[in-house]
Amino acid sequence: xxxxxxxxxxxxxxxxxxxxxxxxxxxxxxxxxxxxxxxxxxxxxxxxxxxxxxxxxxxxxxxxxxxxxxxxxxxxxxxxxxxxxxxxxxxxxxxxxxxxxxxxxxxxxxxxxxxxxxxxxxxxxxxxxxxxxxxxxxxxxxxxxxxxxxxxxxxxxxxxxxxxxxxxxxxxxxxxxxxxxxxxxxxxxxxxxxxxxxxxxxxxxxxxxxxxxxxxxxxxxxxxxxxxxxxxxxxxxxxxxxxxxxxxxxxxxxxxxxxxxxxxxxxxxxxxxxxxxxxxxxxxxxxxxxxxxxxxxxxxxxxxxxxxxxxxxxxxxxxxxxxxxxxxxxxxxxxxxxxxxxxxxxxxxxxxxxxxxxxxxxxxxxxxxxxxx
Numbered sequence: 568x569x570x571x572x573x574x575x576x577x578x579x580x581x582x583x584x585x586x587x588x589x590x591x592x593x594x595x596x597x598x599x600x601x602x603x604x605x606x607x608x609x610x611x612x613x614x615x616x617x618x619x620x621x622x623x624x625x626x627x628x629x630x631x632x633x634x635x636x637x638x639x640x641x642x643x644x645x646x647x648x649x650x651x652x653x654x655x656x657x658x659x660x661x662x663x664x665x666x667x668x669x670x671x672x673x674x675x676x677x678x679x680x681x682x683x684x685x686x687x688x689x690x691x692x693x694x695x696x697x698x699x700x701x702x703x704x705x706x707x708x709x710x711x712x713x714x715x716x717x718x719x720x721x722x723x724x725x726x727x728x729x730x731x732x733x734x735x736x737x738x739x740x741x742x743x744x745x746x747x748x749x750x751x752x753x754x755x756x757x758x759x760x761x762x763x764x765x766x767x768x769x770x771x772x773x774x775x776x777x778x779x780x781x782x783x784x785x786x787x788x789x790x791x792x793x794x795x796x797x798x799x800x801x802x803x804x805x806x807x808x809x810x811x812x813x814x815x816x817x818x819x820x821x822x823x824x825x826x827x828x829x830x831x832x833x834x835x836x837x838x839x840x841x842x843x844x845x846x847x848x849x850x851x852x853x854x855x856x857x858x859x860x861x862x863x864x865x866x867x868x869x870x871x872x873x874x875x876x877x878x879x880x881x882x883x884x885x886x887x888x889x890x891x892x893x894x895x896x897x898x899x900x901x902x903x904x905x906x907x908x909x910x911x912x913x914x915x916x917x918x919x920x921x922x923x924x925x926x927x928x929x930x931x932x933x934x935x936x937x938x939x940x
Contacts, residue, residue, distance in 0.1 A: 598798075598811055599850070599870030603839060604818025607854050607861045611936070613874035619891050621898075622912070622933040623668040624920065631673060632661070633930040636914040637886030639640065639689065642931050644903035644912050646693035646788055647936030652933060653699075653712070658687045660699050662712060682708060683718040690727045690880060692788065695734030695754055702728065708806055720756035728752075729786040735804035737791040739782065743768045745783055749793065751804050762802065762809050763864050765795050765831060774829050786900070787844040787906045797821075799843055813850055813870070820856065835854055842902075847909025851937060853887065853902055855880040860887045862902075864938055874938055888916075891934055896923070900934050910937045 568866040625633055633656045634641040634748040646653040651671065652663045653935040663673040676683045684703040691701035699710045702725055706823040709717040728738040735755035739747055771780045785792040791802045793809065797816045800809035820839035826832040827933055841854040857880065878889035878899075893912065900913035913934045920929035 598814060598818070599867065600814040601850075601852065601865055601870060602816050602818055603841060603854055604816070604820050605850070606863070606875075607839070607856075607859075607873045609861075609863070609872060611876055612872070613864070614892075614940050616821075616874055617891070617933055617936060618939060619893050619898075621893060621915075622935050623663060623665050624924075624932045625652075625663045626668045626670055627928060627930065631656075632928065633917065635882070635884075635886075635916050635918070636903070636931060637884045637916070640687075642914055643689075644905040644914060644933060645691065646705065647905060647907040647912065648693070648697065653693050655687060655691050660687075660691065660701075660710065662715070672713050674710070676708070676710065676714075676716070682719065684708065684836045690729070692728075692730045694730065694736075698734065700728075718756075722756075726781065727784065729784050729791045730788060731791055731802060731804045732789055733804055737784070737802045737804075739784070743770050743779075747793075749802055749809065751802070759804075760807070762807070764793060764800070764809060766793060769825065771825065772788065773826055773832060778827060778832070785843050787846075787904045789906055790844045792844065812845075812868075813843070813865075815841070816850065817841075821912045842904075844904070844906070846906050846911045847938075848940070849909075851911060855887050858882065860889065862889045889913075891936060893934065898932075898934055900936075903933070905913075907935075910935050912936070 586926040603762050624691045636642045640657045642654055642656045644652060644654045650665045652665055654661050658677045659673050659675045663670050688702040694700050697712050697907050701708050706719055707723040708719055711717060724740045726739040726741045728736050731737050736752040738750040738752060747764050747766050749764055750758055751760045753759050766782045768781050793800045799812045802811045803810050817839045822835055822838050839854060839856040843850060843852045843907055848867055850867050852863050860878040860880045862876045863872060865872055876889050880887045886901060890897045890899050891900045898915045899919055900915055903912050903914050913936055915932040915934060917929055917931045920932050921927050
């Protein structure tokens with residue numbers, strides 16, 4: 568999500584991406600263009616290209632149950648490394664064995680003291696060195712995979728961050744009402760460069776209700792991008808500026824830049840929202856509007872739609888899920904924003920797993936989805 572959490576309504580205002588239906592002046596020759604208003608209603612296609620498998624049914628450890636993925640404290644897969652699944656759950660950072668679901672590490676540093684956090688931040692990721700990095704009280708706490716505290720890096724005015732390729736980090740600071748600067752830090756949290764964007768956060772009041780719109784990343788565990796107008800701009804630690812990747816237009820479903828009334832604000836929650844990031848040779852786009860949702864893959868070379876699957880959005884639980892068939896069983900899967908090469912990982916909720924397995928204490932399971940070349 569970062570990201571990708573598919574929060575809607577008032578709770579999602581801090582995560583909305585500012586965009587308009589006008590095209591960005593930086594369009595480069597050959598940049599792929601995706602018109603979501605024309606393609607979201609596409610019939611299911613390319614389903615035979617998808618190979619899916621259940622990765623693990625995480626075991627119960629110390630009577631700690633994994634929470635449903637749609638809750639903001641719920642299960643989020645952050646990294647797949649050396650046969651291990653590294654995830655956050657409630658207040659804990661956890662590592663499971665991919666082969667049998669056995670929990671190897673589970674730890675929490677919740678508290679009020681140094682090296683602790685009041686609540687585990689949604690901005691919690693695994694670095695290139697295998698250490699956990701989580702936002703906490705104007706900075707970053709770093710822990711080893713087994714839970715030992717490593718370091719605290721002060722970053723005053725930190726808004727959010729996400730990992731970049733090569734061990735780098737992309738960071739946004741709290742900068743309202745003027746264009747944001749994207750800061751790049753190295754693995755040891757030393758600032759190495761900054762990039763200017765044209766994206767602006769806004770804070771204003773509508774009918775005595777204070778509304779804050781914060782620019783969010785389009786991110787997975789190995790990619791960070793930011794929407795600039797209708798162009799997805801990738802953050803490349805080796806480049807000196809944001810790199811245009813794709814034009815993604817909502818068309819007639821574009822959001823207004825500001826809300827004049829609360830009625831308009833409430834109506835906006837039913838407008839088309841999406842998240843996008845590369846998965847191997849494809850650009851994955853997950854869109855939702857009202858109770859409908861679409862999971863699509865586009866060829867990054869020519870923008871061709873190669874896979875389209877329709878799902879549902881549960882507005883009560885703020886959860887978007889898609890039906891994925893594995894050995895004759897349909898699994899309702901939500902995206903975790905974790906990518907390993909050309910494989911996208913998804914999570915199956917505990918309620919479905921309990922029904923499927925007959926174990927009322929079943930944890931969520933993970934599904935690996937790969938498109939054939």
